[in-house]
Amino acid sequence: MPTKEVLDIETAASLLKLLGDKTRLKMVKIMAEHECCVCELVDLFHMSQPAISQHVRKLKDSGLIKERRGAQWIYYSLNLQSPHYEFVLTVIKDLPSKGYKKDQKCCD
Amino acid sequence: MPTKEVLDIETAASLLKLLGDKTRLKMVKIMAEHECCVCELVDLFHMSQPAISQHVRKLKDSGLIKERRGAQWIYYSLNLQSPHYEFVLTVIKDLPSKGYKKDQKCCD
DNA sequence: ATCTTATATAAGTAGATAATTATTTTATAA
DNA sequence: TTATAAAATAATTATCTACTTATATAAGAT
Numbered sequence A, B: 001m002p003t004k005e006v007l008d009i010e011t012a013a014s015l016l017k018l019l020g021d022k023t024r025l026k027m028v029k030i031m032a033e034h035e036c037c038v039c040e041l042v043d044l045f046h047m048s049q050p051a052i053s054q055h056v057r058k059l060k061d062s063g064l065i066k067e068r069r070g071a072q073w074i075y076y077s078l079n080l081q082s083p084h085y086e087f088v089l090t091v092i093k094d095l096p097s098k099g100y101k102k103d104q105k106c107c108d
Numbered sequence C: 001a002t003c004t005t006a007t008a009t010a011a012g013t014a015g016a017t018a019a020t021t022a023t024t025t026t027a028t029a030a
Numbered sequence D: 001t002t003a004t005a006a007a008a009t010a011a012t013t014a015t016c017t018a019c020t021t022a023t024a025t026a027a028g029a030t
Helices: A009-019 A022-033 A038-044 A049-061 A085-092 B009-019 B022-033 B038-044 B049-061 B085-092
Strands: A065-070 A073-078 B065-070 B073-078
Touching: A009 A022, A009 A085, A009 B009, A009 B022, A022 A038, A022 A049, A022 A073, A022 A085, A022 B009, A038 A049, A038 A073, A049 A065, A049 A073, A085 B085, B009 B022, B009 B085, B022 B038, B022 B049, B022 B073, B022 B085, B038 B049, B038 B073, B049 B065, B049 B073
Parallel strands: none
Antiparallel strands: A065 A073, B065 B073
């Protein structure tokens, strides 16, 4: 386990702002449970594919999630190596996760 | 201690958005340590008094902080009775708090 | 009463944000 | 090579946000 780092206020605020959107927060919660591709997210959220991609990009730019290419799909998941991984886990740990199980319809 | 409540995603997202601003996040961190008045905050942040008041109002509207009137001042502090108090504490607990000690110049 | 101080509210505004549609890139399959 | 599918990017736009200045309210002090 990496050393617990002390976040400065600005960094924390920008992470919280990133998580302070229900779409991204839900995405992070899902990605903490399983790797998923954009098409799965598009199915899950009632929102256009570009809108999903743009949220994913913000999460990726922050380093909170990582991507893995597999065939024609790109799989995203929580980045365990992020210096802010512990913080994110703390924030999301008591959020409900029901209903986000991978449903095997997509990307398999 | 109140029962640990499970936050729904939407509520969590709106709380995180509220905390996802460095001014408000710093305010909450300060108010978790001591009650303070608007004038103290105005001294601390390089920002106009109305700007401070508006941030304080958002925090108050959310129920995260409470106010107490004392003479001509209004003192704000973290609301221990908020249903989201535990969540907020969790979020702010590893943030630095140095330099926010009440400096006795104001509201005494 | 009037003045001062603390704080709130109102109105306006520049910039940020989150969506949309249209287009492009990338990879696989025929 | 062409077609198809997944995902990203670009351009646009409406709405939201966080300030500003100006003004109002509320409490104390003179």
